[in-house]
Amino acid sequence: MSYVDEVLARVKQQNPDQPEFNQAVYEVLESLRVVIEKNEDAYRKNALLERLTTPERIVMFRVPWVDDKGQVQVNNGYRVQFNSAIGPYKGGLRFHPSVNLSVIKFLGFEQVFKNSLTGLPIGGGKGGSDFDPKGKSDREIMAFCQSFMTELCKHIGADTDVPAGDIGVGGREIGYLFGQYKRIRNLYEGVLTGKGLSYGGSLARTQATGYGLLYFTDEMLRCNGKSLKGMTVAVSGAGNVATYAIEKAWQLGAKPVTCSDSTGWIYDPEGIDVATLIQVKEVMRARLTEYAKMRPNSVYHPGKGVWSVKCDVAFPCATQNELLLEDAKMLVANGCIAVAEGANMPTSLDATEYLQENGILFCPGKAANAGGVATSALEMSQNSERLSWTFEEVDAKLKTIMVNIFHNMDEAAKEYGMEGNYVAGANIAGFLKVADAMNAQGIV
Numbered sequence: 001m002s003y004v005d006e007v008l009a010r011v012k013q014q015n016p017d018q019p020e021f022n023q024a025v026y027e028v029l030e031s032l033r034v035v036i037e038k039n040e041d042a043y044r045k046n047a048l049l050e051r052l053t054t055p056e057r058i059v060m061f062r063v064p065w066v067d068d069k070g071q072v073q074v075n076n077g078y079r080v081q082f083n084s085a086i087g088p089y090k091g092g093l094r095f096h097p098s099v100n101l102s103v104i105k106f107l108g109f110e111q112v113f114k115n116s117l118t119g120l121p122i123g124g125g126k127g128g129s130d131f132d133p134k135g136k137s138d139r140e141i142m143a144f145c146q147s148f149m150t151e152l153c154k155h156i157g158a159d160t161d162v163p164a165g166d167i168g169v170g171g172r173e174i175g176y177l178f179g180q181y182k183r184i185r186n187l188y189e190g191v192l193t194g195k196g197l198s199y200g201g202s203l204a205r206t207q208a209t210g211y212g213l214l215y216f217t218d219e220m221l222r223c224n225g226k227s228l229k230g231m232t233v234a235v236s237g238a239g240n241v242a243t244y245a246i247e248k249a250w251q252l253g254a255k256p257v258t259c260s261d262s263t264g265w266i267y268d269p270e271g272i273d274v275a276t277l278i279q280v281k282e283v284m285r286a287r288l289t290e291y292a293k294m295r296p297n298s299v300y301h302p303g304k305g306v307w308s309v310k311c312d313v314a315f316p317c318a319t320q321n322e323l324l325l326e327d328a329k330m331l332v333a334n335g336c337i338a339v340a341e342g343a344n345m346p347t348s349l350d351a352t353e354y355l356q357e358n359g360i361l362f363c364p365g366k367a368a369n370a371g372g373v374a375t376s377a378l379e380m381s382q383n384s385e386r387l388s389w390t391f392e393e394v395d396a397k398l399k400t401i402m403v404n405i406f407h408n409m410d411e412a413a414k415e416y417g418m419e420g421n422y423v424a425g426a427n428i429a430g431f432l433k434v435a436d437a438m439n440a441q442g443i444v
């Protein structure tokens with residue numbers, strides 16, 4: 001049996017109840033096969049893949065908090081510190097009822113390669129809770145965040161592990177988490193990113209993932225003799241990533257016509273209006289039905305279906321496994337030429353294969369959405385320097401990083417004889433740096 005197959009079997013056997021984690025490991029190791037097989041004995045002797053697929057540390061904890069009725073609630077908290085070979089653990093916190101150990105482990109594993117691809121010195125981690133912020137009062141959100149941080153603060157630090165936001169964790173939550181960390185540890189340090197501008201945040205961090213996704217896609221299209229200008233694009237999600245992907249799509253001359261949330265989706269023939277979207281989702285914290293009321297020419301559809309709209313480029317920006325095989329078939333049939341993942345692992349394995357087999361330019365999230373964590377690392381640099389850079393400075397650095405990620409990924413794919421296979425290119429480029437650092441640091 002090949003070493004890759006041995007490790008895949010081991011991961012499956014040790015984590016039988018973790019489908020998302022198994023899916024992520026399968027996707028990465030399959031595309032590393034060509035690299036591993038060139039040097040199989042050395043990798044096996046050092047158990048490099050076993051170490052790579054086993055988190056350095058997992059912290060799981062109880063999060064008790066009191067709701068507005070005086071009832072005590074209890075949620076599960078997680079922090080998976082996956083790999084620190086190239087820098088302190090870095091990765092977001094997700095608050096969503098679907099959070100469990102499998103989801104956090106898949107996200108942490110992906111984060112290792114994504115962070116490596118940015119070229120910045122950051123290791124991989126991820127955390128979160130099955131807490132659902134929807135419908136909670138501000139006081140309840142604060143009570144939860146304070147309780148969550150009361151335990152988490154024992155395990156993180158500016159040079160150890162620096163969490164950020166993710167689904168359900170935006171500026172408000174980061175503020176409450178930071179306040180509690182500072183209060184307990186008596187340290188004013190860059191322990192979280194995505195902070196508000198008045199207390200150490202970076203300009204352009206809010207926009208970074210969505211903007212970076214579009215810079216990346218624009219470069220990929222340019223290198224394939226195409227341009228976003230004049231293209232119709234479909235976006236899913238209506239949160240941080242989707243909103244700023246839509247904004248940058250407009251700025252680059254494309255027309256974004258869709259967005260979605262967990263209850264339904266919008267088709268706006270005039271193009272999604274960013275100000276209305278922000279008003280509905282960030283200010284009113286309401287459903288997209290409100291968007292349709294404010295933009296009478298748009299249509300709200302309950303449930304799923306965003307990928308049935310004819311588009312040139314699709315940007316899944318909501319959550320994992322939201323673009324399935326039947327969606328991929330609709331996109332291909334409707335003439336879509338590219339799919340770039342804003343979310344983490346939004347495309348299922350069979351849908352990815354179908355898109356690639358049908359000549360679609362497919363950009364995996366670990367490369368295409370790396371602008372968020374890259375700008376988080378820029379926030380860490382500014383915190384260390386105790387300086388703030390201008391929006392233009394950060395945005396220019398972000399653009400350079402995204403263009404470099406594209407070329408690193410593209411060249412790695414070419415070097416291993418898989419030109420145009422960006423999934424393989426991203427995994428290989430991300431892996432080589434981490435593997436080199438792990439080998440250099442001995443058996444740890």
Ligand code: NDP
Pocket residue numbers: 098165166167168169209237238239240241242260261262263281317318319320342343344369370372373
């Ligand atoms: P937000 O919470 O801001 O937005 C998430 C959006 O996706 C919301 O519109 C939400 O709907 C929708 N959504 C969430 N879960 C589901 C579900 N199970 N089914 C359908 N829709 C769903 O999160 P972000 O925009 O920050 O994150 C989106 C994705 O991007 C995630 O995969 C995240 O890991 C990834 N990502 C985020 C980065 C960042 O910097 N924020 C960086 C890199 C990746 P509703 O409004 O109803 O809740």
